[in-house]
Every structure is written in structure tokens, then in C-alpha cells.
Amino acid sequence: xxxxxxxLLLAGFALLALVLxxxxxxxxxxxxxxxxxxxxxxxxxxxxxRLGRWARDPRADAxxxxxxxxxSIFNRLYRxxxxxxxxxxxxxxxxxxxxxxxEAMPEGVVVLDANDRIEWCNPRAMPHLGLDPxxxxxxxxxxxxxxxxxxxxxxxxxxxQPVILRNLRGAEMTLSVQLVPFxxxxxxLLSRDITQLERVxxxxxxxxxxxxxxxxxxxxxxxxxxxxxxxxxxxDAQTREAQLRMMQDxxxxxxxxxxxxxxxxxxxxxxxxxxxxxxxxxxxRVLASEAEGLSQGRxxxxxxxxxxxxxxxxxxxxxxxxxNLVSNAVRYTPEGGEIRxxxxxxxxxxxxxxxxxxxxxxxxxxxxxxxxxxxVDRGRSRSTGGTGLGLAIVKHIVQRHQARLEIHSEPGxxxxxxxxxxxxxLLEAVAVTA
Numbered sequence: 156x157x158x159x160x161x162x163l164l165l166a167g168f169a170l171l172a173l174v175l176x177x178x179x180x181x182x183x184x185x186x187x188x189x190x191x192x193x194x195x196x197x198x199x200x201x202x203x204x205r206l207g208r209w210a211r212d213p214r215a216d217a218x219x220x221x222x223x224x225x226x227s228i229f230n231r232l233y234r235x236x237x238x239x240x241x242x243x244x245x246x247x248x249x250x251x252x253x254x255x256x257x258e259a260m261p262e263g264v265v266v267l268d269a270n271d272r273i274e275w276c277n278p279r280a281m282p283h284l285g286l287d288p289x290x291x292x293x294x295x296x297x298x299x300x301x302x303x304x305x306x307x308x309x310x311x312x313x314x315x316q317p318v319i320l321r322n323l324r325g326a327e328m329t330l331s332v333q334l335v336p337f338x339x340x341x342x343x344l345l346s347r348d349i350t351q352l353e354r355v356x357x358x359x360x361x362x363x364x365x366x367x368x369x370x371x372x373x374x375x376x377x378x379x380x381x382x383x384x385x386x387x388x389x390x391d392a393q394t395r396e397a398q399l400r401m402m403q404d405x406x407x408x409x410x411x412x413x414x415x416x417x418x419x420x421x422x423x424x425x426x427x428x429x430x431x432x433x434x435x436x437x438x439x440r441v442l443a444s445e446a447e448g449l450s451q452g453r454x455x456x457x458x459x460x461x462x463x464x465x466x467x468x469x470x471x472x473x474x475x476x477x478x479n480l481v482s483n484a485v486r487y488t489p490e491g492g493e494i495r496x497x498x499x500x501x502x503x504x505x506x507x508x509x510x511x512x513x514x515x516x517x518x519x520x521x522x523x524x525x526x527x528x529x530x531v532d533r534g535r536s537r538s539t540g541g542t543g544l545g546l547a548i549v550k551h552i553v554q555r556h557q558a559r560l561e562i563h564s565e566p567g568x569x570x571x572x573x574x575x576x577x578x579x580x581l582l583e584a585v586a587v588t589a
Contacts, residue, residue, distance in 0.1 A: 160223065160224050161195075161224070164195065165192070165195075168188050168191040168192060168195075169188060171187070171188075171191070172184040172185065172187055172188035172191075175187060198225075199225075202219070202221055202225040205219040205221075206219065206228075213236060214236070215233060215236040215237050215240055218232055218233045218236065257275075257277045258277045258278055260277060260279060261279065261347075262279060262345050262346060262347045263276070263277065263279040263280030263281075263283040263284060263344075263345065263346035263347070264276065264277045264279070264280060264343060264344070264345060265277075265280050265284070265286065265296065265343070265344035265345075265346075266341060266342075266343060266344075267296055267334075267341060267342045267343070267344055268340065268341055269340035269341065270295070271295055271296050271297065271309065271342070272293050272294060272295050272296070273286065273291050273292055273293065273294055273295075273296055273299075274292065274293075274341075275288070275292075276288055276291075279346075280344075280346055283323075283328075283330055283346040283348065284299065284300055284323070284330075284346060285299065285323075286299060296309070296344065297309055300320075300323075302320050302323065304318055304319070304320060305318060305320060305332065308332075308334075309334070314333060314334040314335065314336065314342075316333070317331045317332055317333035317345075317347075318331075318332050318333070319331055319332075319349075320332055327350070328348060328350050329348070329349050329350045329353050330346050330347065330348060330349065331346070331347045331349045332344065332345070332346045332347075333345050358526075358527075361528070362527055362528070365527070365528035365543070366412075366416070366528075369412055369528070369543070370409060370412065372405075373405035373406070373408050373409050374405075374409075376401065376402070376405045377402050377405050377406065380398045380399075380401065380402050381402075383398065384398065412544075415544040415545070415548065416544065418475065418544075418548055419527070419544055419547055419548055419551065422472075422548065422551035422552060422555065423551060428468075428469055428472075428555050428556075429469050430467055430468055430469060431467075431468065431469060431470045432465060432466075432467065432582060433465055433466040433467070433468055433470050433473055433582075434465050435464065435465050435466045435498050435505070435507065436460050436463060436465075436498060438470075438473065438474060438477065439458050439460060439477075439496050439497075439498045439507070440458060441474075442458075442474075442477050442478060442481050442496055443456055443457070443458040443496050445478065445481060446481045446482075446484070446485055446494055446496070449481075449482060449485040450485050450494070453490040453491070454485065454488055454490070454491070454492050454493060454494050455492075455493045455494070456493075456494050456495075456496075457493070457494070457495050457496070458495075458496040458497070459495065459496070459497040459498075459499075460497075460498055461497070461498065461499035461500070462498065462499055462500040462505075464500060464505055464581045464582060464583065465581070465582035465583075466505065466576060466580055466581065466582060467579075467580050467581075467582055468556045468576075468580060469555075469556075472552045472555065472556075473552070473556070475548065475552065476548070476549045476552040476553065476574065477507060477509070477574075479545040479546065479548060479549050480509040480549065480572045480574075481494070481496065481509055482545070483509075483545060483546070483572075484509050484510075484511040484513065484570075484572075487511070487513040487514055487570075488511045488512060488513035488514075488569075489513065489514070492511060492512040492513055492569075493511070493512045494509070494510070494511045494512075495508075495509075495510045495511070496508070496509055497510070500581075501575070503577070503578040504575045504576060504577065504578070505575070505576040505578075505580065505581045506573055506574070506575050506576070507573070507574050507576075508571055508572065508573040508574075509571070509572050509573075510569065510570070510571040510572075511569045511570055511571075512568075512569040513569050513570060514566070514567065515564050515565050515566040515567050515568050515569055515570055516531060516562075516564040516566065516570055517531070517566055521562050521564060524546050524562060525546045525547055525549070525550040525560070526547065527543065527544055527547045528543040528544065529543065530543055549574075553574055556576065556580060557576075557577055557579070557580065558574050558575055558576045558577065558580070559574070559575045560572070560573070560574055561573045561574075561575060
């Protein structure tokens with residue numbers, strides 16, 4: 156189209172010169188034709204200059220305006236630049252979304268080039284690997300992550316499985332790190348904090364070991380006595396009775412352990428909480444009576460009721476939690492000591508507490524008391540009949556009731572265990588069914 160227009164325009168110039176020749180002569184006609192051609196050339200050169208100047212800063216709003224063939228060219232350029240701008244905005248928005256997604260990932264993400272130099276990392280990778288996005292850009296990752304296990308993993312180039320890095324940069328953190336090639340040259344370095352997962356696995360291993368240990372002793376005792384009874388059928392009645400009683404004690408100990416394990420398993424499974432209207436005052440008096448039964452006159456048991464509010468919660472679970480605190484107080488308070496049960500309102504909280512004058516607990520043990528099978532004194536715990544699961548059960552019941560367990564203790568001065576219930580769990584006295 157451009158050539159057709161240009162040809163027609165030149166033909167028009169020539170025709171005009173021929174028409175004017177009879178009137179002005181050949182020289183004047185040729186001069187007019189030449190001036191017209193030079194004008195056309197100047198027009199094209201001017202538009203070419205404007206096009207070159209625009210190309211140095213190609214913006215859609217700065218495209219020159221003209222007429223003729225150049226108007227068509229500039230219009231097509233305008234549409235092309237607008238389309239490219241739109242595509243660029245879409246690509247930029249898509250890239251921003253990918254970057255935002257990478258930054259929001261819970262795992263650390265580092266982009267490495269063909270030579271394992273850092274191109275980009277998300278915020279999570281910074282605390283994991285100690286990276287700085289600006290300072291460390293272009294640095295070789297092996298210079299920054301200096302653990303031998305990672306160096307070997309990087310050198311082996313077998314990325315099918317992650318490598319586990321522990322105590323990185325002196326912190327108590329365990330990372331699972333894996334390299335993932337994603338094109339012909341680049342790789343993704345993914346880091347995941349598995350510290351909590353390892354702790355859970357450790358707890359599970361310890362749990363199995365502790366259960367096995369707790370069951371081994373009574374089973375050994377029972378097995379030994381059974382062998383004795385089989386090998387000595389004519390054993391005197393008094394010895395036989397003594398051995399049978401010891402077997403019965405060990406059997407009851409295993410039964411208590413199994414019952415506590417089943418209770419703990421049910422609580423950890425987090426089934427639906429059946430809620431009752433619990434008369435906290437009556438429950439405190441029932442627990443005081445149970446404490447007297449466990450004590451058998453060896454301790455002074457008292458109950459202090461400062462308020463008549465009730466509780467909204469599961470009666471059986473609350474009885475179990477309070478009962479565990481009471482039985483612990485009886486077990487670890489020497490003969491002649493005192494055990495005090497109390498129910499009161501403290502601000503917006505309802506507080507049930509069990510206080511004793513027992514042996515007390517060293518401060519370093521208090522944070523771990525609710526761990527399964529954790530014992531301050533293993534020998535004493537077993538001798539008093541404890542399974543090591545009581546406070547773990549209490550912790551789960553307290554959590555299911557949105558309450559808090561508070562422990563205050565001093566060695567030789569006794570202990571106070573308190574369960575604080577939020578205002579949403581409190582009931583007016585008239586709303587409680589005993």
C-alpha cells in the first residue's frame with residue numbers, strides 16, 4: 156500500500172508538470188516537479204526523524220501524529236505499543252503474584268543459578284539459613300551454609316531426598332533442606348523447619364519406651380511369682396497368700412496405667428465435649444471426702460468455699476482433673492501435713508485450687524510436670540502408686556475447658572495447683588443442678 160501511494164503521488168506530480176508545461180515551459184515544469192519530489196522526500200525524512208526520536212523513549216502517549224502513509228504507520232505503532240504495554244502489565248502482575256506467593260510460603264525458598272549462586276530468597280529463608288536478600292545476592296550458597304552435611308549434599312548432586320540440618324547457626328532448629336532443579340540451569344533450595352515434628356517424634360519414642368518400662372516391672376514380678384507357685388505347689392499358705400497379694404497389687408498398678416492411657420488417648424483425640432451444669436461447691440466437698448479416704452487420717456483435710464458459682468463443663472472430666480490434683484497432694488504430703496481445697500472467684504475467673512504442705516518441687520521441674528511419664532523422683536512416684544500420667548490428663552482436660560493450669564511450689568514448703576476457668580464457664584448459683 157505504501158508503494159502504491161508513493162507511486163500514485165509521483166505520477167500526480169509528473170502529470171501536474173505536464174499540464175503546466177505549455178504555460179511555463181519545460182524548465183519551469185521540471186523545476187516544479189523536482190521541488191514537489193524534494194518536498195515529498197523532506198516530508199518522509201521529517202517523519203523518519205520523529206520516529207527515531209520516539210524510538211529512544213517509546214511511550215504510547217508520545218507517538219507522533221502525521222497524515223498519509225505515515226498516519227497509518229503511526230496508528231499501527233500506537234496499537235502495537237498499547238498491546239505490548241497491556242501484556243507487560245499482565246506479565247508484571249503475574250510475576251508480582253508469583254513473588255508474593257513465594258514470599259508467603261511457610262517454607263524457605265532460594266533461587267540458585269547454574270553455578271549455585273543466590274538470585275532470590277523469600278523472607279522465610281532468611282532466619283532458616285541466615286541469608287540477606289541484598290547482601291548475599293550473587294554469593295555461592297555453599298559459602299553461607301557451611302554445614303558438612305549440606306556441602307556433601309550439594310557435591311553429590313543427588314537431590315531425590317532432603318538433607319537434615321541440625322543446630323544451624325547455633326540455634327536449636329532442625330531443617331529439612333532439598334534442592335529442586337526447575338529448568339536447564341536453575342534450582343530451587345527449599346528449607347522447612349521440622350523442629351516441632353522432631354520433638355513430637357521424640358515424645359512418641361519416649362512414650363513407647365516409658366510405657367514399656369512401666370509395664371516391665373509388674374509383669375516381671377507377676378511372672379516370677381507364677382513360676383514360684385508352679386515350681387513349688389506345696390508352698391505354705393501364708394507365703395502363697397503374700398505372693399498372691401503382691402501379684403494383685405502389681406495387677407492393679409497395670410490396670411491403673413492402662414486406664415490412664417485410655418483416658419489420655421480419648422482426650423487427645425479431641426472428641427466433642429459434653430457439657431453439664433456442674434455444682435462446683437458440691438464437687439469440692441466430694442473431693443475433700445475422697446481426700447480423707449485416701450489419707451486415712453494421716454493428713455488434715457479442709458475445704459474453703461468463697462463463692463457459690465457453678466461451672467459449665469463435663470462433670471466426669473472435671474472430677475478426674477480435680478481428683479488427680481487431690482490424689483497427688485495426698486501422695487506427696489508427709490504424715491501430719493495439711494491439704495486445703497478451695498473454690499473462689501478471682502476477678503472474672505473461677506479458681507479451683509489444691510494446696511498442700513508437702514515436699515514441694517524444684518523450679519526447674521515445674522515446666523515439665525505435665526509431660527507424660529515425667530517424674531521428679533521416679534522411685535517415690537512408683538512407691539506412692541502414681542502412673543506418671545495424672546498431670547498430663549489434667550493438662551488436656553484444662554485445655555478442653557479453655558482454662559489454665561497454674562503451679563506454684565517451693566521445696567520443703569508445699570505446692571499449690573490452681574485451675575482458672577474463664578468467665579464464659581461460670582454459672583450463677585441458681586442455674587446449677589447439684
